[in-house]
Amino acid sequence: MVITTKRAPAPTAQTQLKIKTGAVNRLVKEREIYVKEIADQQVRVEEYHQRAVNETDANKRKTYDADLRKQNEVLEETVQMVPHMERRIRDAMQDLENLVLAMKDNIEDVGALASAQEAIAAAGNVVPSSKAM
Template sequence: MPPPSKVAIATGSVLRLVKEEASYHKEIAQQEERIRKLDASEGDENKAYTLKQEKQALAETRNVLPSMQTRIGAALEKLEEALAANKEGGAEASAEDITKAKDAVAKGKEALGQVS
């Protein structure tokens, strides 16, 4: 089995980062829901402490998003460079890899809010 092409490796990287960012967004939604439920609850003697901890966790998760955007952008740039190099004559990637790469570029741009 031949080693994966640079295009395939870069494609996997972009898709992994996009998936990771989506999981952070999902986690933020879950944390916000926990905070809303905790705010609405009564009778918990540790409510103030728990609420503070949940808000801190939410802030930490939100702080990860800018670095994720940067990492996705860098991976997307590498993938586009690999596609360009492949097109110029390094034809090491299969047609299937190219198709997957183009889909990954679209998903990466969508994650960055750069849908063109």
């Protein structure tokens, strides 16, 4: 007995356009979240630093110092994510630009094309395109 499974049909160009547009928008938002988290984490590190500096009890100070080191590690990891996200945005933006160029003459959904172009512009505002680099 042979078991066959049906494969989902290949996504249409319109579907690919919507998927890639959504991906670019999501990556831009993720980058914004990381940037905001960096600012929040810097405040947190400063608070832990002040606690450690102001503490007179040696045992509590050791705890605060350990907490401060951990918060600095978290800050460093978060800072490292921004360039990573920017590379992912550039790659996704390039894919979307290529798809838009390929579809420009025979696009059925003008709204999807406009959304894609808006996503490309938003991504371009966040990171320079690979052409500019």
